[in-house]
Amino acid sequence: MTNSNDERRVISVVVMNESSVLARITALFAGRGYNIESLTVAPIPYTDMSHITIETRGNARVMEQITKQLHKLIPVYKVIEHEEMVEKEMVLVKFPIAENLSDIAALASAYNGGIVNVGKEMVVAQVADEPKRVKHFIEAAERYNPCEIVRGGVVAIER
Amino acid sequence: MQMSGAQMVCEAIIAEGVKTVFGYPGGAIMHVYDEIYKQNGFEHILTRHEQAAVHAADGYARATGEVGVAMVTSGPGFTNAVTGLATAYMDSIPMVVISGQVPLSLIGTDGFQEIDAVGISRPCTKHNFLVRSLEELPRILKEAFYLARSGRPGPILVDIPKDITVEIGEFKYPDSVHIPSYKPTYKGNNRQIEKAVEAIKKAKKPLLYIGGGVVLSNAYKLVRELAEKTQIPAVETLMARGVMGAKNPLLLGMLGMHGNYASNMAMSETDLVISLGARFDDRVTGKLSEFAKYADIIHVDIDPANIAKLVDVDYPIVGDVAQVVQKMLPMLDDVNTDRYQAWREILKRYDELHPQSYVDSDEVIKPQWAIERLGELVGEQAIITSDVGQHQMWAAQHYPFDRPRQWINSGGLGTMGFGLPAAIGAKRAHPEKTVINITGDGSILMNVQELVTAAEYKIPVINVILNNHFLGMVRQWQTFFYDKRYSETDLSYQPNWKQLVEACGGIGYDVTTKEEFDAALQDAIEQDKVCFMNVAVNRFENVLPMVPAGGALFNMMLPPKIEKEGEK
Ligand SMILES: Cc1ncc(C[n+]2csc(CCOP(=O)(O)OP(=O)(O)O)c2C)c(N)n1
Ligand SMILES: [Mg+2]
Numbered sequence: 046m047t048n049s050n051d052e053r054r055v056i057s058v059v060v061m062n063e064s065s066v067l068a069r070i071t072a073l074f075a076g077r078g079y080n081i082e083s084l085t086v087a088p089i090p091y092t093d094m095s096h097i098t099i100e101t102r103g104n105a106r107v108m109e110q111i112t113k114q115l116h117k118l119i120p121v122y123k124v125i126e127h128e129e130m131v132e133k134e135m136v137l138v139k140f141p142i143a144e145n146l147s148d149i150a151a152l153a154s155a156y157n158g159g160i161v162n163v164g165k166e167m168v169v170a171q172v173a174d175e176p177k178r179v180k181h182f183i184e185a186a187e188r189y190n191p192c193e194i195v196r197g198g199v200v201a202i203e204r
Numbered sequence: 205m206q207m208s209g210a211q212m213v214c215e216a217i218i219a220e221g222v223k224t225v226f227g228y229p230g231g232a233i234m235h236v237y238d239e240i241y242k243q244n245g246f247e248h249i250l251t252r253h254e255q256a257a258v259h260a261a262d263g264y265a266r267a268t269g270e271v272g273v274a275m276v277t278s279g280p281g282f283t284n285a286v287t288g289l290a291t292a293y294m295d296s297i298p299m300v301v302i303s304g305q306v307p308l309s310l311i312g313t314d315g316f317q318e319i320d321a322v323g324i325s326r327p328c329t330k331h332n333f334l335v336r337s338l339e340e341l342p343r344i345l346k347e348a349f350y351l352a353r354s355g356r357p358g359p360i361l362v363d364i365p366k367d368i369t370v371e372i373g374e375f376k377y378p379d380s381v382h383i384p385s386y387k388p389t390y391k392g393n394n395r396q397i398e399k400a401v402e403a404i405k406k407a408k409k410p411l412l413y414i415g416g417g418v419v420l421s422n423a424y425k426l427v428r429e430l431a432e433k434t435q436i437p438a439v440e441t442l443m444a445r446g447v448m449g450a451k452n453p454l455l456l457g458m459l460g461m462h463g464n465y466a467s468n469m470a471m472s473e474t475d476l477v478i479s480l481g482a483r484f485d486d487r488v489t490g491k492l493s494e495f496a497k498y499a500d501i502i503h504v505d506i507d508p509a510n511i512a513k514l515v516d517v518d519y520p521i522v523g524d525v526a527q528v529v530q531k532m533l534p535m536l537d538d539v540n541t542d543r544y545q546a547w548r549e550i551l552k553r554y555d556e557l558h559p560q561s562y563v564d565s566d567e568v569i570k571p572q573w574a575i576e577r578l579g580e581l582v583g584e585q586a587i588i589t590s591d592v593g594q595h596q597m598w599a600a601q602h603y604p605f606d607r608p609r610q611w612i613n614s615g616g617l618g619t620m621g622f623g624l625p626a627a628i629g630a631k632r633a634h635p636e637k638t639v640i641n642i643t644g645d646g647s648i649l650m651n652v653q654e655l656v657t658a659a660e661y662k663i664p665v666i667n668v669i670l671n672n673h674f675l676g677m678v679r680q681w682q683t684f685f686y687d688k689r690y691s692e693t694d695l696s697y698q699p700n701w702k703q704l705v706e707a708c709g710g711i712g713y714d715v716t717t718k719e720e721f722d723a724a725l726q727d728a729i730e731q732d733k734v735c736f737m738n739v740a741v742n743r744f745e746n747v748l749p750m751v752p753a754g755g756a757l758f759n760m761m762l763p764p765k766i767e768k769e770g771e772k
């Protein structure tokens with residue numbers, strides 16, 4: 046259900062901590078044909094609420110519906126369709142030890158990261174940056190034969 | 205007070221003032237049934253199928269405006285109830301369904317009669333709960349009733365593991381609920397309401413578009429007053445029949461796929477749609493790009509997600525229809541009703557050009573005649589339920605509905621098998637009223653076992669079967685759009701209706717003439733027993749007007765014109 050008018054959007058959803066609240070949200074997206082590109086969830090410290098960040102695509106009408114339908118779910122406390130935000134994403138990449146480690150370290154540090162673990166056969170680099178830059182990092186890392194890439198999904202906060 | 209979870213369920217039902225519960229027992233819910241046996245705060249009606257229990261609770265809720273309650277066991281008991289939940293969900297009916305679940309320790313193990321009830325019912329309930337401890341049970345029950353009836357109403361499922369119904373704990377039913385994430389908007393923004401009123405005063409061809417929300421919010425008197433005061437003509441959706449009252453000169457009729465000519469033309473030509481509790485369903489709008497093409501739109505709805513979902517709205521007002529219209533009325537004291545005079549006359553001419561009509565016959569009963577005759581014979585004092593198909597549309601078109609909650613049907617989901625159990629629920633709520641289920645020879649068989657329930661509990665509902673020996677509505681589409689290939693719609697093979705109903709403890713009438721129709725109805729009302737009036741009607745009759753699916757509202761297939769005397 047994607048088309049050319051679709052725009053990338055990031056939505057934050059503040060929910061009451063309940064066992065099935067995440068299922069309600071993902072079922073809503075699946076049932077109404079909305080896309081989820083990435084999703085992160087974690088409890089909000091010192092409250093009984095959690096913060097869910099959803100990266101999605103859609104035209105203006107779809108976005109309005111997503112926001113309203115989310116709001117309709119009983120445990121949903123607040124829905125923020127981000128306009129002016131700071132957004133970050135984390136990625137972990139595993140490389141064979143035989144690759145050029147100093148190149149990898151330099152590359153990672155150019156993207157606000159570094160090597161975080163060195164094992165017998167593998168090294169792990171970590172980067173936390175804007176999603177667009179994380180994408181660039183992954184493209185640049187391609188030539189060092191990464192064997193595993195784990196992205197964390199977007200988190201965002203309104204400026 | 206110390207009591208078991210099962211007792212808490214009964215106490216909550218009593219505390220909510222519920223007088224009748226519909227249900228069906230089984231393993232996981234047996235402790236609750238044991239408590240039902242011991243109490244006398246409410247009656248329990250044993251339907252013969254869980255789907256029917258939920259429809260009956262639904263019919264009860266639609267007839268009264270109160271929360272309907274149904275109770276089922278886990279596994280197949282619950283899955284049988286799903287169609288009932290979905291039916292209520294699509295029409296925003298306040299309802300609480302309580303289901304048994306396997307004990308907590310067995311959840312997730314594929315235990316006997318275990319099914320993920322909250323998972324299955326998530327998209328067809330307003331909200332649902334799996335109770336995880338006895339401590340939270342009273343709060344959840346309280347919230348369930350509150351959620352069911354507040355905001356945009358809807359069905360709520362409470363799934364209770366068996367061990368929680370056995371466990372003993374302290375019971376205090378909460379006085380109030382506290383759900384920080386749930387705050388429905390009732391009032392309507394004053395500034396928006398003022399702007400909408402200004403638009404009404406400036407319009408030349410305004411139109412009231414009335415939906416089921418007006419029934420749900422008990423706003424019909426206010427809406428009639430609004431029409432009266434402004435002299436703005438009105439159209440009703442299928443769910444809103446009865447709001448304006450059939451005799452109201454401002455009512456044009458029902459709009460949509462089977463709407464009448466004047467209503468659909470009004471919607472096509474209006475310059476201001478005043479939408480009250482309607483949701484622009486595709487069966488109403490037809491082709492969206494042609495719908496109300498020349499109009500600005502005022503949309504009053506308690507559910508913000510309904511607003512601008514399908515059409516762009518110029519004056520969105522989130523709020524309860526009753527409260528919003530109440531605010532509008534004094535602002536319209538200086539409205540100039542003459543302004544809309546020319547518009548009213550155009551619409552009157554449209555109605556004269558193509559009135560809601562059919563060609564009657566002396567040889568065979570026409571289904572439309574049967575509905576009109578019912579209207580003449582029982583009219584205002586009856587409650588009419590229906591199933592789904594041609595008979596439903598003829599009932600909506602031809603019955604003179606006089607007040608809301610007089611017409612009970614499954615509009616959103618279109619559930620065949622709804623009519624009889626819903627009639628049972630409605631009759632239990634209003635024993636003094638004649639309750640008639642207008643049904644088809646297909647639909648009635650989809651919950652026919654409920655004849656037994658009606659007979660046992662002496663709930664005398666009259667089932668008028670408009671028998672065309674067809675799945676008529678599907679047959680009609682095959683006639684128009686599938687080159688008359690009648691694939692699997694011929695119901696020539698029929699049960700013996702009289703024997704069928706009599707075997708269940710009711711009375712049967714076979715009706716083939718107009719005289720027999722009158723006589724059977726009169727006898728049915730006097731006998732006061734559940735009955736079938738098996739009315740043989742014209743087989744190939746079509747529901748007209750008809751807007752083919754996806755077509756523009758003004759492109760209607762019209763009934764043949766009846767030439768009046770003096771006309772050529
Ligand atoms: C449970 C269910 N199954 C299938 C349908 C599709 N359907 C809509 S109308 C209809 C025919 C109904 O036949 P009948 O009850 O005889 O009514 P008639 O149209 O002949 O008046 C069918 C099969 C439905 N609405 N509900
Ligand atoms: Mg039929």
